[in-house]
Amino acid sequence: MARYARLALVAILAATAAVGASIASAEPSEAADDRIATTLYPGWNLIGWINEESPPAELLQELPRVASIHDGVGGAAYRAATSAARPIAVLQPGKGYWLRVSPGDPVTWARPSTLAVRRFDLDAGFQFIGWTGTDGILASEAFAEIEQQLVAAWRWDAASQRFAGWAPDGHADDRDPLRIDRGAGLIIRLAEPVSWLHPFDLLITFPGGLDDLGYPDLPEDFAATVRSDALWAAEMMSSRFGLEIDPGRLEIRIPTTRDALWHEHDGRRPLGGGGFAASSPEKQLIVLPWTQWRFNARRSLAHEYHHILQFELSGGQWVHAPAWLVEGTATWFGNELGGSERGGQPLAGGELQYLTTDVDLRSAASAPYHEVHHVGLVAAAMLADRAGPESLVEFWANLAGVSGRADVPAVFRETFGLSLDEFYEYFYETRRPLFAFVSGRIRTSDGPVPPIWISAYDTGRVDTI
Template sequence: MLHRNETGDSGPGNRDSLLASIEFGRSCRLEDSPTSSEAFREIRSGPLRRRRDLSLAFALLFEQLNNAVKRLTFHSTRSRVPIGVGSALIVGFVGLLLASSGVDTVSAAEEQPESFVTRLEPGANLIGWTDDTAPVQSIFDAVPEIRQVWVWDSSLRTWRFASPSVPARLWTLDALTPGMGLRVHLGGQHRVDWRRHRRPKLGTVPLNAGWNLVAWMGRSEAPLDLVARGMGRSLRGVARIPEHQTLYWQVGRQQSTDEQLRLQHGQAVWVNVERAVRWMQPTGILPEIIIAGSVSEQIERHIRTDMRQVVDFYYETFGLEADFSRFQVYIPTDIDALVDAWQQHSPNRLDPDDDRSFFSISWGSFGWASTDYMVVKAELWTSAATPRQGAASSSRGQNVAEHEYAHVLQFQLSGQSRMPGEPVSYAGYGLTDLYPPSWLMEGMALWIGYVRQMQNGREWADLHRTARSYALGGQPLAVTERSTDVNYAQGTAAAFQLANTPSDDGLFELFRSVGRTSFGSAHQLTTFTPWRTAFADVFGYSLKDFYSLYDREHEVGNEDLGVHTHKHAPPLITGSLDGSQSLHGQYVKVGIWPTAVLGIASWDWVEIGQEFELSAQSAETYNLRVEFTDPPCLAYLADGDLTRDRSQADEYTVPGVGIVHVMVPLRENPCSTAIHLQVESESGLALPGISAQLLERGSPLAEGVFGLTDEQGVAELHVWPRTSGDVDLVLSDLCGPLRVGFLHPDGRLEALEPMNSASSVAVFASSRDTLTVTVPDDWCSHVIEGELRGADGTGVADSHVAATGDGGKYASATTDSAGKFRLHIPEPSKYRVSAQIDGCTTYYGGDRPVGPYWQAESIAVGESGDEFVAIQLSEGMCELRLTGRLRNSDGTPGGGQRVRAFSSAGSASGTSAPDGFFSVLVPGDGGYGLSVWIDGCWIYLGDQGPTVDINQARRIEISGRDASGTEFLLPERPAAFCD
């Protein structure tokens, strides 16, 4: 079972927008190797990033890189396996996932030692940096004999260095990061044995297209065939240089039996890939396992042993592990224990009641997974069905954990989960079809379970036939794609047809290919590959052709056979789609979306002319939303018709456990106007996969319109007639959206001249409905680093930090556990840096932090390099609170609203709880006004009640202590109140 983001179709939001739940080589030439003079020609001649002392830099560079090739051996990886069109196999979900297999489990790998020794020889050495991010000076402090450190920057294709014998202002290397490969020069005549802590801080190493010098943070004695398999089909070759001998493994060549074809933890290796890859190295480290509730010590040991078995199985079979640092494993005894543990350990916790409502949706399942956590019920280990101690069979808990682990792996391979400290990505937000549907995700997870059964003695052909039998006569696969019901049988049969041998890596390659990748000369632009495009690239079929092939092979027809259906109990919102005969056979997405910020949505794909049934929450208020697909268009039901304005939409509330029935009239797709954006780099390359969005000004309820540039760099946005709004491009995950144009109600698309004067991004209107945008090749390559510290000097973790520049330039990040942050800046300019500590906003003010925006000190980021800022809170800053209760006009709680406090001392905000209670952490003493943004306007707390006039806002004095007991009553109809 998996959870999918759902606030449109994908993207960030509350708990990463999990508002709806879903149930369960080419060979390379020898002269391309990093030891070849041809391969290093560009490296040697490339410019240094800051044009330091070139004579010193190149002298050191040539000294360390001119090693002759002593010996060559080759390593081969699997060739691509075509899709089989013969018999496919399926096993039902109950038979595979919930029942104990009764066969031997994969043995756990031996635990790795806590430390390891790196032997440094006089002269050049290649080593990997596996520890946490640290200043480069730390390596010189640890080993004073090290004279120089070099790092190959694969994004900029240049070397960066640091040396204690060179002034620090000339260094081009500032920090060492986990996964970085280092070339260090040891001075003197004696070797040095350097003992290092073995546990890496993370398991993911990003690779850019071409050669990368990276650390191996995985297990020691790792065979190269597993190492290669973990990188997938984009791998071209791997090389390392032990004891001045070059060993080069090239895809497609005969494998050598040389004993040196194994990697040791902490080594550095050269890796050559065709495209950007998220290399998830098998570290052997278990993720954080949280036992929620009380279980015996024996059961807890059993749980941890089973998780070890799961991790080892994925490594030994596929050369992969999910990055332990990016997800948590919860083992709850009951839902209350899960909520308590979630409140204590998760960074994405909400109000406990909201968490309980959210988890109750999935509690009927034995386990589920999302982008950053997985849950497996403790009862799978504590029940009588658990095998006896020492029995040669896997437990039910291990089977479910293995299945949910597959979903975590899918999320990480496709870039849906974030690295620690990585900001939320708004690139691609709101777009449909970015990620594979549930039949493919569940089918792959079950296919992996069959691979384990095959390893444990079952015949692959027998498993194939058994699995196929479950799917014969079932529904067409295209119907399965649209349904919120999960058809495990069809998904597994399709997975077997796509990967008809246990060694076929096509399913893994699909998830590597889909989602976020890099593009551009500096690899700075974030792109998206929709799953349908990735499907055709990986398997060589169009999805339509595969569906036809599958349906013929499995004699489809019965749409109910093998379907695991969501049977909803009241409260429900039901209805029918009433459309003309010409629309029958078309599907639209029908959903109920809560008006409260923290509510839970429900949706389904429905054929026009058919009925729908959507699960609702008692006493919750909803709008009914309809999404067309071709072209994409969003509408709300209002007075028997469709509208794009959500503020005008009908509201539905289900009393108790009742049922509300709605008739939805549908005519033609209302989005008839199209605008176009052409995006290219300054070097003339079309930029595909760039997210474009149109947002109406002034209304938070207005839904955005989203698009994605194609292979020619063109995005097409379809909008309602008479729509107006700002047009933005998301050019990078690391830098904020860039405003490039404005759409007028008459359909004319205007380039934003203020942006042209404030940015080196060039925008011009090439026609009435088309904008052409040219992006600098070095966009988002500058950095502001810094630290956020409390008044006592300790780092403030998990706080939002942002930099705002002229012309709308923007970047944001989250502080790490030590309060450090790293802001990637769009381009040189002046920026103000702000930090939010639990909603309390403070700005960098030079030698002290300040509350008001106008007192902030601008930081000039220029061509000279990166900048560093430190924000240390003053005594008493962001310590006092203003608390109260927000109520609707009828006295009911005003939950889920953002409440803002403002004064001459600064501003702060917080979200009201379901019972209306709010608590805002303010910058300091002062007279604070309160406001709420509702239906497109600010409503202020006045002395005589709510008001829209800020000058009539009531002031609440705070001096040295908290202010409590404030009652904020909202007007009866906020939208009308603001008119």
């Protein structure tokens, strides 16, 4: 669920982008500097631009020893009056650039590392890229996702002014020693186009420790399972819906005792499953109780990641949206991405009961906790059927820039093609002629079969749960 609380809470504990698995059972350390140190040597240096778009003149002003900047397609920017035939207008996020440094001693460049991990769409052929993923990663791990499309990759050793290469069909002894630092420039050759999310690690902490988790049905290697599920959810949100992940801002906390969970909720008993998400310009936070891994933690993680998406895309204006839409879309995405024993259908039998109750969607904000989520899920499913699943993401982007709650109806109409009042009426009328709602056990000659629900939206589909 979304955390309706002061954003100052979000900055209590700081995240650091980690090398290798960032899993801890103690409280994390204080905030780390988000700058990385790059040593520039006289001659040619291949760097990755891992900040937002910036004019090359700003970089030339910051680094007086850099005489010129070059991209991989003939573009250039010069310090001197020399005019480039193809001037570089802006330095692009995630791109690789050559810097030509004048003679003298090496220069240490302390530069920001603000670019979130992104999925890059790359064409076949040679590409100059900037590495936004895990710092110090082995080449074999860095290129694992695109190994079938990758012909070869090269990193430039500025100290020796020589290339170090790597190829998927090379011997392991030759390729594994090659490591790639965050912010490094790379040249890669692709046999075909790819959509590539640079591998990354997340800061995951376990308030309460990992010594006694209290439930025998939890995964045996709990910490590794949590990390695998968290990375899966982040990659799904990136590949399906374009949410950018910033390992330097995001922390995932998994309280492993009741006291630790209550502490995350300021000493109050948590509602529902006890998970929440929060965001500020400095920090993203997801809290999810350890008990979720007794059920379907991936669904819960996807739910909370969607809240992060709401915060980021709306620029903080999500607070003006109806509560049923905030929680309903997150629940819809949790079920859609996280899957379930029902095969991942977004509308579950547990929610169908809310179609039989006289719940006014207009007052769902003041309804009990579960009604906001379940009724909101039914409403979100209707909106997804009407305007497509992508509309449940577009709404939050369209909400950016509004001045208050009064602007929400116009954004709703722009996104979904009808007014809020029209949708409330549509929601009410759709609930009235309910399809059959069946539950119980059916016995055949082979014995009982599992209980069934009949979907409210598709009378031809029977979902076994």
